[in-house]
Amino acid sequence: MIAHCLEGVAELTLAAGDPLRAARLVGAADALLEELGITMSGDDAEMYATTIEALRRQLGDRFDDVRSRGRVLPLPEAVEEATAAAGEAKRPGTAVA
Numbered sequence: 536m537i538a539h540c541l542e543g544v545a546e547l548t549l550a551a552g553d554p555l556r557a558a559r560l561v562g563a564a565d566a567l568l569e570e571l572g573i574t575m576s577g578d579d580a581e582m583y584a585t586t587i588e589a590l591r592r593q594l595g596d597r598f599d600d601v602r603s604r605g606r607v608l609p610l611p612e613a614v615e616e617a618t619a620a621a622g623e624a625k626r627p628g629t630a631v632a
Contacts, residue, residue: 537614538567539579544617546586554593555601556620561586562605563613 545560561583568575575583591598605613 536573537610538564538571538573541567541613541617542579542583542586544621546582548620549586549589549593551620551623553620554590555597556616557586558590558594558598558601559605559608560613560617560620561590562602563608563610563616564605565602566606566608567610567613 541560541564545557545564548554548560549557574580590602594601608616
């Protein structure tokens with residue numbers, strides 16, 4: 536599912552040092568899950584909560600604003616951003632922009 540891929544790339548992006556992009560991707564995943572009426576459970580929900588907690592720590596008050604911008608990203612743009620982020624995260628020595 537695309538929403539789970541967006542969340543996974545958000546985790547990779549956060550680990551690669553780009554919390555702003557990660558928060559946008561989380562917002563895009565949130566919007567898609569909400570639109571489809573899907574709620575996370577089990578390990579997925581636990582990993583998501585950990586990612587959100589880390590993003591809140593790193594971004595502080597900016598987290599909600601950045602996440603909201605991700606929520607309104609058109610799906611093709613969110614997928615394009617996630618694809619670019621995943622490609623950058625795969626290359627050793629390359630920072631995620």
